[in-house]
Amino acid sequence: MPQTRLDKFISERGEFTRSRIKELASKGHIRVNNIIVKKADTKIDPERDTVEVLGNIIKPDRFKYLLLNKPDGYVCSTDEHDGPTVMELIPPEWRTKNLFPAGRLDKDSLGALLITDDGELAHRMLSPKKHIPKIYIVKLANPFQSKYIDLFANGITLLDGYQCLPAKVCNVESSEKLAFIEINEGKYHQVKRMFAAAGNHVEVLMRVSVGGVVLPEKLAIGQCMELLHKDVENLFVPHDFNAFCSEFSGVFSAILINI
Numbered sequence: 498m499p500q501t502r503l504d505k506f507i508s509e510r511g512e513f514t515r516s517r518i519k520e521l522a523s524k525g526h527i528r529v530n531n532i533i534v535k536k537a538d539t540k541i542d543p544e545r546d547t548v549e550v551l552g553n554i555i556k557p558d559r560f561k562y563l564l565l566n567k568p569d570g571y572v573c574s575t576d577e578h579d580g581p582t583v584m585e586l587i588p589p590e591w592r593t594k595n596l597f598p599a600g601r602l603d604k605d606s607l608g609a610l611l612i613t614d615d616g617e618l619a620h621r622m623l624s625p626k627k628h629i630p631k632i633y634i635v636k637l638a639n640p641f642q643s644k645y646i647d648l649f650a651n652g653i654t655l656l657d658g659y660q661c662l663p664a665k666v667c668n669v670e671s672s673e674k675l676a677f678i679e680i681n682e683g684k685y686h687q688v689k690r691m692f693a694a695a696g697n698h699v700e701v702l703m704r705v706s707v708g709g710v711v712l713p714e715k716l717a718i719g720q721c722m723e724l725l726h727k728d729v730e731n732l733f734v735p736h737d738f739n740a741f742c743s744e745f746s747g748v749f750s751a752i753l754i755n756i
């Protein structure tokens with residue numbers, strides 16, 4: 498691993514701000530290879546050096562976590578025989594051989610997709626017991642109807658007879674055809690089939706959050722960014738759905754309205 502600054506290495510792992518790290522270093526609370534280091538901008542090699550803060554070892558990254566804003570036309574697969582895959586969109590400097598998409602979006606769906614080489618995290622994320630909620634914004638063919646709120650809250654029955662788990666939905670005030678929906682499971686074409694069962698049709702679907710990880714406004718469609726450790730832990734700290742809708746309806750409706 499290339500050399501990096503001590504304060505950058507520690508702060509990216511979550512608990513301490515750079516100013517706190519500077520303070521701790523000056524007081525002799527940071528050690529590198531068991532030697533006190535008082536300058537927070539000291540260069541270290543995270544793969545070789547052992548860093549301790551207040552007596553606790555800070556673990557180096559073992560895995561890579563990428564967040565892709567998936568565009569239309571790419572499949573969530575590592576097998577190039579399936580067609581253009583999301584793996585092609587990873588910048589070359591981040592490609593490692595064990596990366597895979599943790600979760601699925603349809604070929605024509607957009608939005609937040611985690612790509613990682615951490616199999617254990619993917620397993621935790623996708624486990625039905627964990628119920629990581631996912632929020633989507635949809636553009637509908639016909640206006641949103643308030644009856645969807647109860648229909649989805651009660652677990653709508655799809656046209657094939659499957660009864661969905663309770664889900665939350667709310668319309669976007671600025672547009673009668675835009676809505677947010679939060680689901681806790683991931684059946685095939687689930688959101689599209691839920692709106693179909695309610696008599697509507699999803700024209701565009703974008704995933705805007707996975708647990709507590711929100712698709713950043715600045716991450717353009719087709720672009721990838723690296724997630725920090727603390728962001729990854731946010732996967733398991735979901736948002737309150739209504740607060741999310743109020744906070745993000747402006748941002749995401751502006752994106753969807755132009756698609």
Ligand code: URA
Nearest residue numbers: 603606686687688689
């Ligand atoms: N629901 C769908 O219908 N499609 C997706 O891609 C994700 C959720």
